[in-house]
Amino acid sequence: MTAMPAPPPARKQSALLATLNRNRLSWVGIGMLAVIFAVAIFAPLLSPHDPLQQNILHRLEPPSAEFWLGTDSYGRDVLSRLFHGARISLTIGFLAVLVAMIVGSTLGVLAGYIGGIFDQVVMGIVDVMLSFPTLLLGLMVAAMLGASLENLIIAIAITETAPFVRVARAPTIAMKRQDFVEAGRALGFSPGRIMGVHILPNILSDIVVVASLWMASAIRTEASLSFIGLGVSPPTPTWGGMIREGFENILSAWWLVVFPSLAILLTVLALNILGDALRDAIDPKLRGEE
Amino acid sequence: MTPVLDIKGLTTEFRVKNGWHAAVRGIDLSVNANETLAVVGESGSGKSVTALSTLRLLPQTGARISRGEVGFGGRDLTKLSEREMSRIRGNDIAMIFQEPMTSLNPTMTVGDQIAEGLLIHRGMSRTEAAKEARRLLDEVRVPDPARRVNDYPHQFSGGMRQRAMIAIALACRPKLLLADEPTTALDVTVQAQVLSLLDDLKRDRGMAIVFITHNLGVVAQIADRVAVMYAGEIVETATCDTLFADPVHPYTEALLKAMPRVDRKAESLEPIPGSVPSISARPAGCVYAPRCNYVQPSCAAHPSLVPVGGNHEARCPVRADKGEAA
Numbered sequence: 001m002t003a004m005p006a007p008p009p010a011r012k013q014s015a016l017l018a019t020l021n022r023n024r025l026s027w028v029g030i031g032m033l034a035v036i037f038a039v040a041i042f043a044p045l046l047s048p049h050d051p052l053q054q055n056i057l058h059r060l061e062p063p064s065a066e067f068w069l070g071t072d073s074y075g076r077d078v079l080s081r082l083f084h085g086a087r088i089s090l091t092i093g094f095l096a097v098l099v100a101m102i103v104g105s106t107l108g109v110l111a112g113y114i115g116g117i118f119d120q121v122v123m124g125i126v127d128v129m130l131s132f133p134t135l136l137l138g139l140m141v142a143a144m145l146g147a148s149l150e151n152l153i154i155a156i157a158i159t160e161t162a163p164f165v166r167v168a169r170a171p172t173i174a175m176k177r178q179d180f181v182e183a184g185r186a187l188g189f190s191p192g193r194i195m196g197v198h199i200l201p202n203i204l205s206d207i208v209v210v211a212s213l214w215m216a217s218a219i220r221t222e223a224s225l226s227f228i229g230l231g232v233s234p235p236t237p238t239w240g241g242m243i244r245e246g247f248e249n250i251l252s253a254w255w256l257v258v259f260p261s262l263a264i265l266l267t268v269l270a271l272n273i274l275g276d277a278l279r280d281a282i283d284p285k286l287r288g289e290e
Numbered sequence: 291m292t293p294v295l296d297i298k299g300l301t302t303e304f305r306v307k308n309g310w311h312a313a314v315r316g317i318d319l320s321v322n323a324n325e326t327l328a329v330v331g332e333s334g335s336g337k338s339v340t341a342l343s344t345l346r347l348l349p350q351t352g353a354r355i356s357r358g359e360v361g362f363g364g365r366d367l368t369k370l371s372e373r374e375m376s377r378i379r380g381n382d383i384a385m386i387f388q389e390p391m392t393s394l395n396p397t398m399t400v401g402d403q404i405a406e407g408l409l410i411h412r413g414m415s416r417t418e419a420a421k422e423a424r425r426l427l428d429e430v431r432v433p434d435p436a437r438r439v440n441d442y443p444h445q446f447s448g449g450m451r452q453r454a455m456i457a458i459a460l461a462c463r464p465k466l467l468l469a470d471e472p473t474t475a476l477d478v479t480v481q482a483q484v485l486s487l488l489d490d491l492k493r494d495r496g497m498a499i500v501f502i503t504h505n506l507g508v509v510a511q512i513a514d515r516v517a518v519m520y521a522g523e524i525v526e527t528a529t530c531d532t533l534f535a536d537p538v539h540p541y542t543e544a545l546l547k548a549m550p551r552v553d554r555k556a557e558s559l560e561p562i563p564g565s566v567p568s569i570s571a572r573p574a575g576c577v578y579a580p581r582c583n584y585v586q587p588s589c590a591a592h593p594s595l596v597p598v599g600g601n602h603e604a605r606c607p608v609r610a611d612k613g614e615a616a
Contacts, residue, residue, distance in 0.1 A: 116351075179393040185347055186387075187380030187407050187458065197406075201397040 023280065029273030036267055040086040049077035051084040051237050060253045070255040072245060078255060081237035082263055088238045089267065092149070093219040096156035100218075101211050103157070104164025109195050109203075111165065112172025122165065129162040138221050142230040149232050152225060156218050167210045171203040209279045216271035223264050239264050293320035294466050294498035295344070295383075296361035302336075302343045304569060305352045311569040313339045315522040316358065318595075321466065321498040321515075326489070328501045328513035328530070330545070334566040336522040337502045341468045344500075345385060346375050362466070381411040384459035388471040390451035394443035400427070400454045401439030407461045426457040430487060449480035453487065460491060466498045473508060485512050506549045510534060515601075518542045521566050521577040524595065528602040538604040540582045576606070584608050 039046060048068070055075030063070045069078040111122040129137065141155035175181055176199070184194045225231045226240025227247075234241060239260040246256025297319040303310040314336040321327045329337045342348050344360050346367065360367040363382065367375065379385075387393045395403060404426055405419035414422065420439070427435035430453040443451055452472060459467060469488065473481040489512055492499050501512055509516055509530065516533045518526045518541065526539040537543045547560040564581045573579060575590040582589070586608050595605045604610055 179387055179389050180395045182347070183385075183387055183393045183455070183458075184395075185379070186345055186385040188376040188378065188411065189380070189406070190376065193410070197398070198395050202395070 023277055025273055026277030029270045029277060032266060032270035033274060036086060036270065037090065039083055040090045043083040043087055047077070047080035047083045049080045051076060051080040052235050053077075060249060060256075062253070063255055069259045070253065072242070072253075072256055073249060078242070078259055081242055082239070082259055085237040085239045085242060085260065086263065086267075088149070088232060088236065089219050089222055089240075089264070092153055092156065092222045093215045096153045096218045096222075097160060097211050097215045099153065099157035100160035100214065101164050101207060104161040105168040105200075105207050107161070108165040108168025109172045109199060112169040113176055113191065113195050113199065115173075119169075123169070126162045126165045129159075130166075132159075134159045134217065134221055135224050138225055139228070139230060142225050147230050147233050152222060152231055155225070156221050159221065160214050160218060163210065163214060164207065167206055168203060171206055172199055175199045175202055205278075209275055212271055212278055213275035216268040216275070219264065219267055219271070293322050294362070295500065296320045297340075297344065298359050298361065300340065300343060300358035300360060301356050302339050302348065303354055303356050306570045309570070310354070310356070311572075312356075313522050313569050314343065317519075317522075317524050319500075319517060319524070321500055323465070323498050324492060324496045325514045326492060326499040326501055326512050328503060328509040328516045329519055330503060330506065330509055330516060331519035332504055332545075332562075332566055334521075334568075335519040337504075337519055338470055339522075340519075341385065341470050341500065341502055344468060345379055345383060346370075346372075347379075347385075377411070380407045380459075380464075381462045382464055383466045383468065384462070384464040385468040385470065386452075386455050386459045386472045388474050390448050390455055390472075390475060393455055394446075394451055396443055399440050399442055400446065403443075404439070404454070404457050404461055407458060411462045422461070423457070426461055427454070429491075430454070430457045430460075431483075432457075449476055449484065452476060452480075452484055456484070456487065456491070460495075460497075463495065464497065466500070467492075468500050468502070470502045471504070472501075474503070474505070481508070482511070488512065506545060518545070521572055522569065523577060523605065525578065525606070526602075526604040527595075528599075532599070532602050536599075536602075538598050538602070538609050539578075539606045540584050540609060541578050542604075544581075544583075578606075 053076060055071070058067065058071045058075040060073055061067055061071045061075075067077050067079070069082065071077055072081070107122055111119040137159045138155045141158050142152060145151035145155060181194055181198055184198050189198070222231060222238070223240030223243070226238045227244045229244065231240050232238050234245075242260040243257055246253065246260070250257050297317060299316045299318065300314055301312050301316050302314040303312045317336075317340060319327065319329070319340070329340065331337050339348070343355055344367065346355075348355075355368050358368070362378070367378070370378070394400070401420060401423045404423035405414075405416070408414045408419040408422055409416070424435050424439050427439055432438050432450055432453050438446075443454070446454060455472070472488075473484050476484060485508065488499065491497065501508075503509060513530045515527065515529050517524050518533070518539065520541050526533070526537070526542045533542065534546065537546055541562075544560070544562045548562060550559060562581055567573060567577065567580070574592065576582070576593050579585050579589040588607060593605050593607050595603045596607065596610050598604050598610045
């Protein structure tokens with residue numbers, strides 16, 4: 001039994017559920033994410049006020065029965081802006097990671113499978129990209145492209161492509177030497193088919209785990225870029241943008257900074273918990289026996 | 291009858307450090323339709339390299355076919371483009387591998403994997419291919435094929451996986467099957483079942499089989515003809531019966547003596563001293579001379595394959611003379 005790879009469990013789903021059940025914390029993460037996603041989707045219904053409506057009579061009001069989380073310097077409701085901001089943050093986080101995942105995994109599988117000069121060139125570029133701090137790279141790209149929702153997604157996607165290349169390449173190299181890939185070549189399958197049908201499904205779980213962890217990073221990067229004014233332009237509510245605006249009045253109106261910060265913290269925490277749980281679920285070393 | 295596969299003077303070299311060294315040196319092999327040729331030899335003798343060279347599946351860097359031709363269907367496979375080769379692989383020539391446990395894709399159902407070749411090479415529709423996959427699974431004697439096509443490889447036992455591999459290989463009705471130690475990883479009873487399955491399939495389809503093995507017991511069970519390889523050369527070819535009854539080359543004789551037999555005591559097994567020389571350190575004369583009991587001064591010259599009887603050739607002048615004299 002030692003030489004044989006551990007046979008996959010009879011049903012992937014049930015094994016995943018079993019691992020998630022063993023670690024109670026993972027359900028906390030999943031629950032938190034479900035709430036955050038629900039808030040983002042139903043933001044217009046849940047918001048007690050219009051997030052863009054300014055009201056000079058209610059400037060910088062602390063949390064009260066009417067404005068649960070207070071108002072900002074234009075008299076806008078912080079809670080409503082927080083709900084609508086979730087939409088922007090999650091959209092950017094999700095789409096940026098999706099783009100990075102597709103581009104990065106494709107390049108990684110190609111580099112791992114083709115090898116040679118192509119591999120060296122791709123990995124050289126990846127190493128250069130990884131040597132920049134994420135925020136600095138995002139800052140450069142966002143500054144070059146200009147501030148808009150699409151450009152922010154592109155900027156964050158570019159900063160997060162490199163890790164996906166790495167994550168896809170290493171298991172591709174291992175898969176390439178697997179007997180069933182060799183057998184596929186002996187059956188006359190095209191390289192594209194071998195990569196897409198025979199290698200990719202076998203390395204997808206690794207990629208998905210990394211995606212969940214990098215989505216947390218994408219949301220953080222988005223908030224950071226918005227904070228320094230390279231995000232989606234006002235008055236569109238974003239979490240980072242709200243912190244930036246609240247920063248000016250941090251000493252007199254603490255609620256402007258604390259609540260969006262908490263929102264970012266909880267979202268990032270939930271994604272990290274989920275990512276760790278998924279990683280444990282697919283890692284045979286950690287899976288172990290009860 | 292023209293042979294299905296006709297290899298002439300095939301030399302395959304590998305790059306070791308800075309030089310190219312031959313793993314297979316000028317071998318001639320031919321197989322006819324409805325015939326099983328067993329290629330026998332110990333590890334490192336070049337059996338698998340011969341099969342991989344035939345399908346041109348050697349790594350693209352560090353290995354090359356430097357001389358010779360691989361005749362198949364009137365064409366020389368060594369001269370075909372990669373695109374033409376991929377039309378032949380899995381379609382006209384199929385290969386089955388040693389490890390049934392790892393030779394199937396764990397993320398695809400067995401049925402889909404059998405159907406895949408049919409979709410690509412035969413342009414079948416998905417429903418046709420799925421139906422054919424079910425039929426093939428039945429043909430390789432997997433019980434309850436209608437249900438089993440939807441199973442994943444991990445739900446199959448070792449023997450069943452090897453049957454599934456055979457079904458995949460035979461899906462497109464190849465004229466030639468290269469079987470690289472397909473039964474080595476199976477236990478003996480399953481091995482016997484798989485061998486008789488291959489033999490039946492060969493007869494039903496009139497297929498040519500090149501069966502690579504180091505197990506002479508398997509050879510006796512399945513082969514029509516045998517080629518014994520040593521250090522990248524064929525040292526003896528004969529029909530299966532002749533080889534077992536009347537081995538000429540000292541290496542063949544030593545192999546037979548090292549094989550356990552029911553009619554002899556286990557203590558009479560004789561191991562062959564030493565090991566196959568590495569490809570960068572082959573002796574100049576007869577490659578087997580350093581391990582041979584019959585070595586003569588004339589063995590310093592590289593011998594060629596000479597006929598020692600009808601359909602029987604051996605690469606040993608010392609024994610060939612004696613054989614003819616007797």
